[in-house]
Amino acid sequence: xxxxxxxxxxxxxxxxxxxxxxxxxxxxxxxxxxxxxxxxxxxxxxxxxxxxxxxxxxxxxxxxxxxxxxxxxxxxxxxxxxxxxxxxxxxxxxxxxxxxxxxxxxxxxxxxxxxxxxxxxxxxxxxxxxxxxxxxxxxxxxxxxxxxxxxxxxxxxxxxxxxxxxxxxxxxxxxxxxxxxxxxxxxxxxxxxxxxxxxxxxxxxxxxxxxxxxxxxxxxxxxxxxxxxxxxxxxxxxxxxxxxxxxxxxxxxxxxxxxxxxxxxxxxxxxxxxxxxxxxxxxxxxxxxxxxxxxxxxxxxxxxxxxxxxxxxx
Amino acid sequence: xxxxxxxxxxxxxxxxxxxxxxxxxxxxxxxxxxxxxxxxxxxxxxxxxxxxxxxxxxxxxxxxxxxxxxxxxxxxxxxxxxxxxxxxxxxxxxxxxxxxxxxxxxxxxxxxxxxxxxxxxxxxxxxxxxxxxxxxxxxxxxxxxxxxxxxxxxxxxxxxxxxxxxxxxxxxxxxxxxxxxxxxxxxxxxxxxxxxxxxxxxxxxxxxxxxxxxxxxxxxxxxxxxxxxxxxxxxxxxxxxxxxxxxxxxxxxxxxxxxxxxxxxxxxxxxxxxxxxxxxxxxxxxxxxxxxxxxxxxxxxxxxxxxxxxxxxxxxxxxxxxxxxxxxxxxxxxxxxxxxxxxxxxxxxxxxxxxxxxxxxxx
Numbered sequence: 001x002x003x004x005x006x007x008x009x010x011x012x013x014x015x016x017x018x019x020x021x022x023x024x025x026x027x028x029x030x031x032x033x034x035x036x037x038x039x040x041x042x043x044x045x046x047x048x049x050x051x052x053x054x055x056x057x058x059x060x061x062x063x064x065x066x067x068x069x070x071x072x073x074x075x076x077x078x079x080x081x082x083x084x085x086x087x088x089x090x091x092x093x094x095x096x097x098x099x100x101x102x103x104x105x106x107x108x109x110x111x112x113x114x115x116x117x118x119x120x121x122x123x124x125x126x127x128x129x130x131x132x133x134x135x136x137x138x139x140x141x142x143x144x145x146x147x148x149x150x151x152x153x154x155x156x157x158x159x160x161x162x163x164x165x166x167x168x169x170x171x172x173x174x175x176x177x178x179x180x181x182x183x184x185x186x187x188x189x190x191x192x193x194x195x196x197x198x199x200x201x202x203x204x205x206x207x208x209x210x211x212x213x214x215x216x217x218x219x220x221x222x223x224x225x226x227x228x229x230x231x232x233x234x235x236x237x238x239x240x241x242x243x244x245x246x247x248x249x250x251x252x253x254x255x256x257x258x259x260x261x262x263x264x265x266x267x268x269x270x271x272x273x274x275x276x277x278x279x280x281x282x283x284x285x286x287x288x289x290x291x292x293x294x295x296x297x298x299x300x301x302x303x304x305x306x307x308x309x310x311x312x313x314x
Numbered sequence: 315x316x317x318x319x320x321x322x323x324x325x326x327x328x329x330x331x332x333x334x335x336x337x338x339x340x341x342x343x344x345x346x347x348x349x350x351x352x353x354x355x356x357x358x359x360x361x362x363x364x365x366x367x368x369x370x371x372x373x374x375x376x377x378x379x380x381x382x383x384x385x386x387x388x389x390x391x392x393x394x395x396x397x398x399x400x401x402x403x404x405x406x407x408x409x410x411x412x413x414x415x416x417x418x419x420x421x422x423x424x425x426x427x428x429x430x431x432x433x434x435x436x437x438x439x440x441x442x443x444x445x446x447x448x449x450x451x452x453x454x455x456x457x458x459x460x461x462x463x464x465x466x467x468x469x470x471x472x473x474x475x476x477x478x479x480x481x482x483x484x485x486x487x488x489x490x491x492x493x494x495x496x497x498x499x500x501x502x503x504x505x506x507x508x509x510x511x512x513x514x515x516x517x518x519x520x521x522x523x524x525x526x527x528x529x530x531x532x533x534x535x536x537x538x539x540x541x542x543x544x545x546x547x548x549x550x551x552x553x554x555x556x557x558x559x560x561x562x563x564x565x566x567x568x569x570x571x572x573x574x575x576x577x578x579x580x581x582x583x584x585x586x587x588x589x590x591x592x593x594x595x596x597x598x599x600x601x602x603x604x605x606x607x608x609x610x611x612x613x614x615x616x617x618x619x620x621x622x623x624x625x626x627x628x629x630x631x632x633x634x635x636x637x638x639x640x641x642x643x644x645x646x647x648x649x650x651x652x653x654x655x656x657x658x659x660x661x662x663x664x665x666x667x668x669x670x671x672x673x674x675x676x677x
Contacts, residue, residue: 037468077657087664090408090468091611095656098604102649103357109644110361231472238465272484276477283473287463 016255046210071207375636419578449578
C-alpha cells in the first residue's frame with residue numbers, strides 16, 4: 001500500500017498543526033532563554049474554551065479568539081510568576097498544567113453538563129479548506145483538503161517567525177537576551193519585558209493550537225484531549241534548537257507518526273500500539289539528533305534550555 | 315531550583331516536631347492552602363454555586379464515619395506516589411512519569427501473579443517485586459536518555475509514560491484479558507494472593523503498612539544516611555556536589571530507579587486490593603500520581619511534610635468524592651485546589667525569598 005499520497009500529506013498537515021503552533025511559541029521562549037514547559041496546559045485550556053465558546057455562540061471564529069485569550073491568561077500566571085516574581089518556572093508550569101486538567105474537567109461538568117467527552121451539533125467547527133474554492137486547485141487542494149485556515153496560518157508563521165528572529169531588531173534583541181541576559185541588560189534592553197512577552201505570545205499560540213485541535217482536527221472536547229502534544233512540542237523545540245524551520249521539521253515527524261498510526265490502525269494493528277507510536281518516535285528522533293549533534297565539534301549554537309538555566313532571569 | 319533547596323543542613327536532629335510546627339506557621343504551605351481554598355471558592359462562585367455549600371459538603375465528606383475506610387485506602391497510594399516523586403526531587407530532578415510507572419508495576423504484578431497462581435501470598439510478593447523492578451527500570455531509562463541524548467529527565471519520564479500506559483492497556487485488553495467479561499481487565503487474583511485486610515475494614519489492607527514502612531525507610535535514608543545527604547547536596551547545588559566528589563550519574567540512576575520502583579510497587583499493591591485485578595484506567599483515574607506530586611512539591615520532599623501533606627490531600631480527595639455525591643459539585647474542584655496550592659506555594663516562596671534578599675541588602 002502506498003501511504004505517501006496527497007491524502008497522507010493532508011492527514012500529516014492536520015496532525016502536525018497543533019504541535020507546530022505550540023512549538024513555535026516554545027521556540028520563541030527558548031530563544032529568549034525561558035524553558036517553557038507550560039504549553040500542554042495552555043493548549044488544553046485553549047481546547048476547552050474554543051469548544052465552550054463555539055458551542056454557545058455558534059461561531060468558530062469567536063471560539064478561536066477566546067481560546068487565544070485563554071492561552072494568554074494561563075501564560076500570564078507563568079509569566080508574571082517566573083519573570084516578575086522570579087518563582088521557579090518548572091514548578092509553576094507543573095502547577096498550571098495541573099490546573100488546566102482540573103479546571104477543564106470541572107467546567108466540563110458544571111458548564112457543559114457532560115463528563116468524559118462533549119460534542120454537540122451546536123458546535124461550529126473550523127471547516128475544511130477542501131470544501132472551499134481551495135479544494136478545486138489541483139495539487140494544493142488535495143494536500144490542504146482536511147486543513148483549516150489555522151493550519152495554513154501555522155505554516156505561514158514558520159517563515160514569519162524565522163524572519164522576525166533573523167532580521168527584525170526586536171528579534172535580534174530577543175536572541176541577544178537568550179545568549180546572555182546580563183550583557184543585554186547592560187545594553188539597556190528590557191530583559192524581563194521581552195521574556196514576559198515571549199511567554200504570553202507562546203500562550204496565545206498554544207490557545208490557537210488548542211482551538212485547531214478541538215475545532216479543526218476533531219469537533220469535540222474530551223478530558224485531557226491534548227494527550228501530551230504540548231510536551232511533544234517542548235521536544236520539537238529542543239529538536240529544532242529553537243529554529244522555526246527545524247521546529248517545523250520536528251513537528252512533521254510527529255505529524256507523520258500520528259497520521260501513519262491512523263493508517264496502521266486501519267490495517268488492524270491495535271489502537272494502543274499506534275497511540276504510543278508518536279511519543280516513542282519523538283523520543284527516538286530526539287535521541288538520534290542530539291547524539292549526532294554532540295559529535296560535531298562546533299560551539300554551542302544555542303544556550304541549552306535546561307532546567308538548570310531556566311532560572312533564566314537571574 | 316533555589317526555591318526547592320532542602321534543609322539548611324544544621325540541626326536536623328533537634329526537636330523535629332518543634333521545627334515542623336514553626337515551619338508550618340512561617341512557611342509557605344499554610345498560606346498557599348488558604349489561598350487555594352479562596353481560588354476554589356471563586357471557581358465555585360463563577361460556576362453559580364455557593365462556596366459554603368460546597369466546602370461544607372467537602373468537610374462532611376472527610377469527617378463522615380463511613381468514609382473513613384476510603385480515606386485509609388486512598389492514603390497508601392498517595393503516600394507511595396508522594397515518596398516516589400520526592401526521591402528525585404531531593405536532588406533536583408522531576409519524575410513526571412509516575413502514571414506510567416504505576417500502571418507498569420500493576421500490570422507486571424498481575425501478569426506474574428497469573429503465571430504462578432498456586433504460590434499464594436509469597437507468589438504475590440514476588441509479583442510485586444517484579445512490578446517494582448519493571449517500573450524502576452522504565453524510570454531509570456530516562457538517565458541514559460539524559461546522558462547520551464540530552465533529553466531532560468522531566469521530559470523523558472513524562473513521554474515514556476504514554477507508551478507504558480498504552481502497553482498496559484493493550485495487555486489488559488488482549489493477551490492478559492479476563493475472557494468473557496468484555497471489560498479490559500485481567501482475571502481476578504486467586505484468593506490466597508489478596509492482601510490480608512486489617513481488622514478495621516476490607517478496604518484497608520496490608521498495603522497501608524507497606525506504604526508506611528516505605529515512607530519510614532525514605533525518612534531514614536534521607537535524614538540518616540550518606541546517600542540521603544548526597545542527594546540533598548546535589549539538590550542544593552549540583553556543581554558543588556560534583557566538586558566534592560559525588561557520583562552524579564550513579565546517584566541520578568539510583569534516585570530514578572527507586573522512584574520508579576516505589577511507583578510500581580504502589581501499582582502492584584492496588585492490584586492486590588479490591589477488586590483484586592488490573593482494570594485498564596483504574597490506577598490512573600483517581601489521580602494518585604499528581605496528588606503525590608503536589609504533596610512532594612509543597613513539602614520540598616521533606617519527610618515530615620510528606621506525611622502531613624499526604625494526610626491532608628487524601629482527606630481533600632475523599633472529601634471531594636463525598637461532595638460530588640452529596641451536592642453534585644464535580645470532584646475536579648479538589649484537583650483545582652491542588653493545582654492552586656502548587657502555584658500559590660511557589661509564588662509565596664518567591665516573594666518570601668525576595669523579601670529576604672531586600673532585607674539582607676538593607677543591612
